[in-house]
Amino acid sequence: MNSQLQNTDLLPLEDILNTILCDLKRSVREYTTATTESNCPSIRQMFTELTDSTLKLQGNLYQIMSQNNMYTAPTPAPRTEVSKQLQSAQQTVQKAQQFVQQRVPNMNAAYQQQPNIPSGPSKFM
Amino acid sequence: MNVSQMQPMSNKELEYISDCISNEDLLIKQCAAAAVVSQNPTISQAITQHIRTHEQHLTKLTGALQQHQNLAPTQGH
Numbered sequence: 001m002n003s004q005l006q007n008t009d010l011l012p013l014e015d016i017l018n019t020i021l022c023d024l025k026r027s028v029r030e031y032t033t034a035t036t037e038s039n040c041p042s043i044r045q046m047f048t049e050l051t052d053s054t055l056k057l058q059g060n061l062y063q064i065m066s067q068n069n070m071y072t073a074p075t076p077a078p079r080t081e082v083s084k085q086l087q088s089a090q091q092t093v094q095k096a097q098q099f100v101q102q103r104v105p106n107m108n109a110a111y112q113q114q115p116n117i118p119s120g121p122s123k124f125m
Numbered sequence: 126m127n128v129s130q131m132q133p134m135s136n137k138e139l140e141y142i143s144d145c146i147s148n149e150d151l152l153i154k155q156c157a158a159a160a161v162v163s164q165n166p167t168i169s170q171a172i173t174q175h176i177r178t179h180e181q182h183l184t185k186l187t188g189a190l191q192q193h194q195n196l197a198p199t200q201g202h
Contacts, residue, residue, distance in 0.1 A: 034141035
């Protein structure tokens with residue numbers, strides 16, 4: 001029985017890679033939470049870099065698995081559904097703009113004037 | 126790292142670092158298992174590179190503990 005096990009993988013590569021992919025996702029979430037809950041700027045910076053690096057590893061492993069047919073590609077969303085969501089999103093954008101314009105009337109003017117406003121006290125004064 | 130950005134680490138930060146060290150350790154072991162099983166050179170190469178990156182993560186996390194060791198108060202609150 002032992003010799004049979006020696007000749008057979010304890011776990012197929014596909015399953016091992018799937019487990020790693022899941023743990024990378026979990027790791028990214030943990031690094032992101034750690035970043036948002038950091039107090040020391042140097043530790044926040046470290047967690048930000050580790051989040052980014054782990055996201056890259058997760059993306060890289062996903063690509064490898066996808067290229068080797070180890071991951072079933074998600075089904076594409078139908079056009080009718082995309083159009084429906086787009087229409088809803090456009091309404092949301094419009095309403096958000098109206099909301100801001102009603103409450104911050106000078107916002108557009110402020111943006112337009114910005115180039116003429118000094119960015120702060122002049123260093124040469 | 127800018128010295129002025131160094132503050133004593135909180136208990137929460139310490140716990141996250143400790144948990145993340147465990148995660149990285151587990152990922153290294155899983156990648157090593159995958160590298161042994163894989164018969165595809167492209168996958169083996171990519172997984173080996175992953176192991177190196179996880180090792181760098183471990184170095185970074187351990188380094189943060191070392192850097193903050195002297196900043197930590199000698200008595201707990």
